[in-house]
Amino acid sequence: MPDPPISFARGAPAPELIPAAQLAECAYAVAEREGAKVFAYGPGVGYAPLREWVADQRGVDPARVVLTVGGLQGFAFHAAEQLARRPGRVLVEAPSYDRPLKILAREGVEIVALRMDDEGLDPDALEAELRRRPEPPSFLYTIPTFQNPSGRSLSTERRRRIVEIAVAHRLAILEDDPYGLVRYEGDAQPSLLDLEGGELVTYASSFSKTAAPGLRVGYFVLPADTVAAFEERAVSTYISPPFLTQAIISEFIERGYFEPNLARVCAELAARRDAMRQALERTFPSGSSWSRPAGGYFVWLELPSGMATADLLARAEAEGVAFVRGQDFYPLASRLGLGSVRLAFSYETPERIEEGIEILANLL
Numbered sequence: 001m002p003d004p005p006i007s008f009a010r011g012a013p014a015p016e017l018i019p020a021a022q023l024a025e026c027a028y029a030v031a032e033r034e035g036a037k038v039f040a041y042g043p044g045v046g047y048a049p050l051r052e053w054v055a056d057q058r059g060v061d062p063a064r065v066v067l068t069v070g071g072l073q074g075f076a077f078h079a080a081e082q083l084a085r086r087p088g089r090v091l092v093e094a095p096s097y098d099r100p101l102k103i104l105a106r107e108g109v110e111i112v113a114l115r116m117d118d119e120g121l122d123p124d125a126l127e128a129e130l131r132r133r134p135e136p137p138s139f140l141y142t143i144p145t146f147q148n149p150s151g152r153s154l155s156t157e158r159r160r161r162i163v164e165i166a167v168a169h170r171l172a173i174l175e176d177d178p179y180g181l182v183r184y185e186g187d188a189q190p191s192l193l194d195l196e197g198g199e200l201v202t203y204a205s206s207f208s209k210t211a212a213p214g215l216r217v218g219y220f221v222l223p224a225d226t227v228a229a230f231e232e233r234a235v236s237t238y239i240s241p242p243f244l245t246q247a248i249i250s251e252f253i254e255r256g257y258f259e260p261n262l263a264r265v266c267a268e269l270a271a272r273r274d275a276m277r278q279a280l281e282r283t284f285p286s287g288s289s290w291s292r293p294a295g296g297y298f299v300w301l302e303l304p305s306g307m308a309t310a311d312l313l314a315r316a317e318a319e320g321v322a323f324v325r326g327q328d329f330y331p332l333a334s335r336l337g338l339g340s341v342r343l344a345f346s347y348e349t350p351e352r353i354e355e356g357i358e359i360l361a362n363l364l
């Protein structure tokens with residue numbers, strides 16, 4: 001039995017993927033240079049130099065960029081604001097990231113799960129839902145690139161169609177993209193924000209996967225008319241975000257550490273993804289299938305028909321392997337995902353990934 005247990009459950013970078021020494025150097029440098037400024041309250045929208053860098057990367061006015069305490073906190077602000085402006089159901093692709101589903105469920109919001117396949121959210125399912133119930137939804141929440149939990153990416157053609165549908169129906173979209181830069185092969189795809197321009201699309205990302213999650217620095221590119229209300233939510237929740245961690249990221253970029261670190265992280269993760277794929281191919285029974293991500297953290301596994309994940313999880317944990325059940329990524333009452341598994345390959349070394357997959361295969 002592996003000791004410590006092998007975790008395919010943690011959608012987090014392994015400690016060796018976090019550039020701790022460089023971040024420490026940046027922390028000391030900014031604290032010394034900027035002094036009290038980075039230890040004081042500041043504007044609710046965050047540290048100006050980092051907002052400018054994000055704006056430059058995304059090709060937007062810095063006034064539209066708000067830095068948040070991680071992407072998830074931003075999701076909570078955005079959802080609350082959007083639901084206040086336009087009450088209604090929230091559309092999500094199914095499966096989807098579990099924490100936003102929990103936030104929405106806690107707010108008592110109706111969640112409509114839309115079909116997706118290997119090419120991501122199905123535009124026909126989106127259009128059918130908008131036609132079926134003409135009252136406008138509050139917004140669509142989507143993770144088009146290296147999705148959590150499935151690892152899948154929305155094809156470029158579908159991105160264009162989804163934007164066309166959104167424009168035709170005046171549908172607001174929240175595009176959540178924390179994994180887009182964590183790409184191992186192939187060319188970057190246009191974001192929904194790029195394709196639409198940012199009147200209907202709000203774009204969210206964070207530095208959790210490209211620098212360090214514990215710094216808690218996320219960002220939102222908002223439609224211009226929603227910035228003030230979003231900032232007001234931030235100010236009335238935490239007064240101002242922590243400037244020190246935002247300044248650390250800014251310094252990390254200034255010193256030229258960001259790109260080389262990202263290249264290192266991508267190379268490490270690609271090796272982990274390959275180890276998982278090869279082990280699945282070598283050991284898993286026919287009838288099972290899995291996604292083939294070109295980036296991100298996750299593989300989505302479908303067990304042979306009739307096999308229930310809940311039962312497998314209990315037995316796997318007894319053998320020292322953890323994962324998250326597929327059903328946790330669907331709205332609670334849907335009873336979907338009962339034969340699916342999310343496997344994160346970000347936290348374990350290639351050797352332990354192989355060992356963990358072999359243990360799971362033996363249990364099947």
Ligand SMILES: Cc1ncc(COP(=O)(O)O)c(C=O)c1O
Pocket residue numbers: 011069070071072073097143148176178205206207208213217218
């Ligand atoms: C799709 C997605 N969005 C948002 C987040 C939140 O990340 P953070 O709050 O660390 O920026 C995660 C984290 O795993 C994620 O997978």
